[in-house]
Amino acid sequence: MKREKLKYLALVMIVLLVGAFMIGCGNGEEADDPGSGEENGEAGGEGEELSAFEQLMAKEDRLPLSGIQPLQMEDRTDIDKALPVEQKDDVVIGWTGAFLGSTFFEEMMDSAEAAAEEHDLTINYQNANFNLQEQLTHMDTFITQGVDIIVLNAVELDSTVADINRAVQAGIPVIVTGPRPAADDYPIVTNIISGSFNSGYEVGLYAAEQLHETGADPLQMGFALSMMDSADAQSRSTGFIAGYLFKAAEMDGEPYETQWDATLEAYETWLTIRDSGQLVDSGMPIDFVGYGTGESTDAAAGQTASSDLLTANPEMDILMVETDTMLPGALAELRSQGKEAGEDIKVVCAADGTREALEYIQDGVLFATATNIPTYNGESIVNLIHKMFREGFDANNLPANSYTPTMAIHEGNVDEYYDADSPFALADDWDIMTIEEYNEANAPE
Template sequence: MKFNAVYAVFIAGVILLGCNQSGGSESGGENAGKKLVIGATMLSMQNEFIVNVSDEMESRAKALDVELITVDAERSALKQVEQVESFIAQGVDAIIMNPCEVEASSPAVKLAMNAKIPIINVNSETSAKPTAFVGSDDTESARIAMKYIAEKLGGKGNVLIMHGFMGQAAQLKRDAGAKEVLKANPGLKLLAEQSGEWDRAKAMSLTENWIQSYGNQINAIFAHNDEMGMGAVKALEAAGLKNKVIVISVDAIPDALQAVKKGTLDATIYQNAAQQGGTAIETAIKAAKKEAFKKEVLIPFQLVTKENVGEFLKQ
C-alpha cells in the first residue's frame, strides 16, 4: 500500500511538471521557436539585376535564420499571381513580390492582403497597395540619364529610347522621367522608342534595326537597363558607330561597370540591389512579427561615369 501511494505521488508530479512545461510553451505563442517562412516571387531570374536582389535576400534571410522560398515568375504576371496563391496555401508568414506588371500583378497583392499575410513589393510597384514597398524612384533614374545626355550633346541631338518590359513600373516611370527632360530640352529630338524587354540579345537586334533606319543621325541611346545598354553597345561597335553615339543605361551591373571603365558604355545609373534585397527581407520579418516598419523605403540612384566608376567596382 505504501509503495502504491509513493508511486501515485510520483506519477502525479510527472503529470504536473508536463503540464507546466506545456503551459510555458503556450505562453510564448503557438509558434514559439518556429522559423519564419517567407515566400518570394521574382520577375525573372534571367535578369542579372534581379538575380543580385534575390542573392542578397537569400543571404540576409540566412543571416537572420529565416526560411526563404524563392520562385521565378519568368516575366508572367499570371504565373506570379498563381505563385502567390501557392504561398498563401502553404501558410507562409510573409510574401515578397518583385512584380512583373503594374496592373496584372496587382491581384496577387489583393489575395495576400485578404489572407492577412504581409506582402512587400521589392524593386517594382503595383497599382494595388501592398503592405510595404522597398525600391528606388525609377522616374529619377531616367531624369539623371537624360540630363546626362542633354549635357553631353549640348542640348541638341537625336535620341533613341529603349524601353523595358512594357507595363512594368520601371518601364512606365523611366519613360515618364525621360519624356520630362526631353520636354525641357526642345533641342533634343526623339527619333524612335521601342521595347527591348530588358534583354541583351533583343536590344542588340533592335539597335541593328535602328542603325539601318537612322545610321549617322543617331546621337544618343537611353536604355532602361544595363542588359539592353550592353546589347546596344555591341551593335554600335559592330557597325563602327560607338565613338559617335552616347549610350547610358540603368542598374550598374558588373558588366556595365567594366564597360564604363573601358569607355564602351558612357555611363550607367547605380541602383543598389543589395540594399533593396536586404531591406525587403528585414521589412517582411518585421511585418510578420507585427513590429514597426517603414511602409516605403526609397534608395537613391547614383550616376556612374568613367571618373567615379572605381568607387562602385570596389563594392
C-alpha cells in the same frame, strides 16, 4: 562619404519622384485631351493656374511618369494589412518570385537568402517563371501552409490583389517588390520598387552638364528601348529629357522655375516623340531624331532597337540604350556601321549599373548609366521583416510604394561603385521611410 551622399540623394530622389498609381504595361491609357482646362494649367474652371507639379499629377497618361510620387502622402494605417505581427523567433517567409533567369533576379534572391541566414529566418522560395497562374498557385499554397509573411515579386500586381486580400484575411501580411507601382489602397505593407523616371533624370542631368554648349547647334539623339508599352521605357526616356532640359537651361542662364516645369515640358516632348516618331527643330538643345524597340531587354533587343535608328541617322550624337543588358547588342550594331562608342557617338544607359556596364565606363565606351541595385529588392525586404518580427517595428504606415535610391554612374565616380566581385554597383545602407518620415522630409519650408 558615399553614405552621406546616398542619404542626401535618396531624399532628393523622393522629392523628385511622383506616384504612378495603376500603371500597367500596355494598359492602353490614352493621352490627355490637350484642350481640357487642366491640361492648359487652369484649375477646374475656377481660373486658378495649376503649378507644373499639379499638372503632372493630373495627367491620365502615366506611362511616362512611372516613379513620380506626391510630395505629401495620405495616412495608410486604416488599411487592413494583417498588422501588427506577433513577435517570434521562428519566422517563415513565403517568397513567390517572378523569375530567376537573369542576373538581377539571381542577385536579388542571393542577397535575400544571405540576409535570412544572418537573421535566422526561413525563406520558402517558389519561382513563377513569369507565369501569373503559377504565381497565384504559390499564393494559395502559402496561405494554406500558414506562412508568417509573403513576399510577392509580382508577375502582374493588379491581377494578384484578390489573393493579397485573402492572405491578409488569413492573418498573413504581404510585401511586394515590383514590377510596377501599387495603388495606395492595396492591402500591402509596401512595394519596394525602382523609380524609372529618376534613373533617366540623373543620367540626363549628367549628360547635359558634360555635353551641352550654350549657343551650339542642337545635338541629335535617339532612343533604343525595350518595348513602347513599358512604363520603364517611357519614364526613363522622359526622365532623361527632363534632366537634360533642366541642366541645360541652368547652364544657359535661363533656368526653369522648378524641376517640375522642366519635367512638364519633357512629358509633352516625349509624347510627341512617342506618337510622331521624332521632334526636331523645336528650339530645344537636342533634336530627338527617333526611337527603336527590341521587344525585350537582352542584347539581341539592343541591336534590333538601334539598327534602323542608326542607319537613318548617321550623324547621331547621343544614343540612349534603355538598359545595360541591351548595351552589347547596341555596341555590336554601332561597330557593324563603322562607329565606335565613346569616339563617334556618346552612348548612355538608364539602368541598371551592372559590373559589365561599369567596366565599359572605365574603358571609355559607355558615357553613363544609372543604378538599379537588386539588393534593395532582396536584402532590404528581409531586413524589414526581421525588424517587424524581432524588433517590434510598426510597419502599418509605410508608403504603398517605396522607391529605391538611384544614382548616375560615370567616369567621375565609377570607381566608388565598382567591385570586380559584385555583379552590380555597390550599394550603401537604405532605410525604408514611414509616411510620417516622408511627409516630414518633404514638408514645405
